[in-house]
Amino acid sequence: MHKTLIAVLVGAALLFALSVSGGWAGQIAGKIQTVNHSERHFVLADGTQVWVAxxxxxxxxxxxxxxxxxxxxxxxxxxAINLKVSE
Known part of the structure; x- marks a missing residue:
């Protein structure tokens, strides 16, 4: 029981740290439909909007x-925190 309680507390602390740090990382992939260089923003063919750091x-x-x-x-x-571009 003691080990289970420690595991739950560690998991809760990890979730709290991730929520404070800005959230979860996700993956993107697709063809670029439009690019707005002045706003550092692009839209994928599926409609996903991504800003570039x-x-x-x-x-x-x-x-x-x-x-x-x-x-x-x-x-x-x-x-976007990591991008690989190919023609």
Whole structure:
């Protein structure tokens, strides 16, 4: 019973830490439908909207290119934290 209680407390602490740090990471993949370079934002063919963090060269994103990567949810927006772009 003691080990079970410790496991539950550790799990609860981990969930709390993740919720405070900004949320869960997710995966994205698809073809770019539109790119808005000035707002550092692109839309995938399935309608998923993704914003690109500072430091990533947004100029490398082109309509029709394929992307895959991961994002973090911040203030209700998907912010790409890792992107791989291919033509």
């Amino acid at each position: 500072e430091g990533f060269p947004i100029e490398t994103l082109k309509e029709g290119a394929s992307v895959e990567g991961s994002y973090e949810e911040r203030d209700g927006k998907k912010i």
